[in-house]
Amino acid sequence: MNRLWILFFLLFLTSPVRAEEKIKLEEVVITATRYEERLTDIPASVSLISEEDIQNSTARNIPDLLKTEAGIHINDITGNQRSFTVDLRGFGETSSSNTLVLVDGRRVNQADLSGVDWTEIPLERVSRIEIIRGGRGSVLYGDNATGGVINIITKEGTAGFKAGIDMAAGSFGTFKAGAYASGESKNLSLHLSGNYLTADGYRENSNTESKDLGLNAAYYLKDSIKIDFSSGYHKDRTGLPGALKESDFAAGFSRTSSKFPDDFSEVEDYYLKLAPEVYFSGDNVFRLDTSFRQRDFLSFSSGDWGNFLGDSEIRTIALSPQVILKNSFDKIRNNLTAGLDYQKTDNNILNDSLFFGSQSIGIFSLKKENYGYYVHDEMNVTESLRFSGGFRHDKAKFSFSPSSPDSVSMSKNVYTAGVNYTFLKKSYVYLNYSRSFRYPLLDELYSFFTNTINTGLVPQESDDYEAGIRHYFNDDIAGQINVFRLDSDKEIFFNPAAYSNENLDGMTRRDGVEVSFDADAAGWLSLKGSYTYLSARIKEGVFKEKNVPNVPRHKATIDMISHIGKDATLTLSGVYIGERPFISDFSNDFSKQESYFLLNAKFAYRWKALKAFVNINNLTNKAYSEYGVIGGFPLEKAFYPSQKRNFLFGLSLAF
DSSP: OHHHHHHHHHHHHHOOOOOOOOOOOOOEESTTTTSOEEGGGOSSOEEEEOHHHHHHSOOSSHHHHHTTSTTEEEEESSSSSSOEEEEESSOGGGHHHHEEEEETTEEOOOSSTTOOOTTSSOGGGEEEEEEEESTTHHHHHOTTOSSEEEEEEEOOOOSEEEEEEEEEEEGGGEEEEEEEEEEEOSSEEEEEEEEEEEEOOSSTTOOEEEEEEEEEEEEEETTTEEEEEEEEEEEEEEEOOOOEEHHHHHTTOOTTOOSOTTOEEEEEEEEEEEEEEEEETTTEEEEEEEEEEEEEEEEEEEETTEEEEEEEEEEEEEEEEEEEEEEEETTEEEEEEEEEEEEEEEEEEEEEEEETTEEEEEEEEEEEEEEEEEEEEEEESSSSEEEEEEEEEEEEEEEEESOSSOEEEEEEEEEEEEEEEEETTTEEEEEEEEEEEEOOOHHHHEETTTTEEOTTOOOEEEEEEEEEEEEESSSSEEEEEEEEEEEEESOEEEETTTTEEEEOSSEEEEEEEEEEEEEEOSSSEEEEEEEEEEEEEEOSSTTTTEEOTTOOSEEEEEEEEEEETTTEEEEEEEEEEOOBOOBTOTTOOSOOBOOEEEEEEEEEEEETTEEEEEEEESTTOOOOOSEEEEETTTTEEEEEOOOOSEEEEEEEEEO
């Protein structure tokens, strides 16, 4: 079998092809400054995933797409494309609280432990993704941006009128279908899409069914006013197969088994966003982002201890006025951004639990109000040299009922400073320092058992030192190296020994090196790869010199895309993840979770308006687990087995 894969690889490299002429456009990014800016002007490690990258990739969803990016570790927990962790810069089990995720600039991190729902936006709706590594985003966006910011930018209306449909089917009873319509007139642009997914999942009780609708609209009033509107609706029901312990395997359970056939989750989620923009005095802009989101979440879980049914409704409103002033003084260009952020979250919860034969019903009301103001300035003192800096004051009030005490307030000041130097036209080197933070989450602060607030829990602070260089050897080959140190004080974590959320009693240090390259090697062959070294260690306190759970020290990726003529594309995508401690193993008492190498392939063929593809994921049929935990009584290793070799076949038609 291995010889067949080697032969397949050699055929891939030697396929007769016809090169296509490509037009190189200057790369710009929005997320780093909240306005469009050249990539070369940003003192941070930045990645851009374009719509073409998405089409050529083997990814089935957004986390799949992020797997091949340097410094990002992905876990598909249930193996059914429903539950993911996305870890930027090595935070392990608290990654969802330390990576800020945006959709068109709207934050989607929840105020509670539910974190980020990565299925809220189907991959088919995504236009591009911007990744800003490090804590620099805390000044502009506030809480949760310690490891970095991921901004998912959705598709807008296109010139004229376009529409299309797509369908796909594959392993484990997977079926997908979608449709879109897009158009643009003189003053109005629209993009409407809908998607449906159903799958049995790799394991028992890992079935899922989801439905999505998305709308983007923009209206231009004269030449100085633009009104953006976007909305999305998501609904799904998913089985939760749970972990399998070593003792379960010894008792005869298979990798596809589930001990929890009745566990499930149901989600209904929708949002509305309105953002008018007014241009004045040239390129100056005033923008007012407003949004509303409601998420209803129902889940059932069971075990030897009993069962638990949780019904949660969480509503979030946000208001963010912002002004961008662009001025020039002789040869000096200056961009000043200033704004306010307000967000209010109401979380109403009904819990019905049966613990060791005792049933109880709890009704809870949890609230968070967040205020922040910021200023950020960037100055080009020459065509090559650019300085930037910013400051943010942030304050949050948490309220709980029933509770004694019933509220607590916290505040933080953060800042950033950086310098860029451009050489040889578009190569650049940068230095940056940032202070970032994260507040405790609602259900980290609050105990549902005692109806009290953990008043000893305080915000986490981090200092991020970073340097990097990106060099363009020519128009077709570029390489990048980033070196960083991220020191966190009072890092918030769940202590399984005390069964409570706590601040670590000392500093946590993350030292890392990220190396990446991309190249159009031969016109018909594109290559992209990365290597990440990350040492995440607790430097002080009871866990001194222990490794942070679920953070691999080594990660490597490779993508190879062959353009076979102008109508066919063949892609190979590989990811290596090194050993890492199991979730909750802060004492590093257990052996590490095994490393694995995952190889995916995709062949796509286009004929006029019709496109067909076949995905083969996990080509080597590797039996592995992306996610593992320490749990049970007595404590032992438990696994969430990942999918073995699987297929997906699809067709799409554009009108």
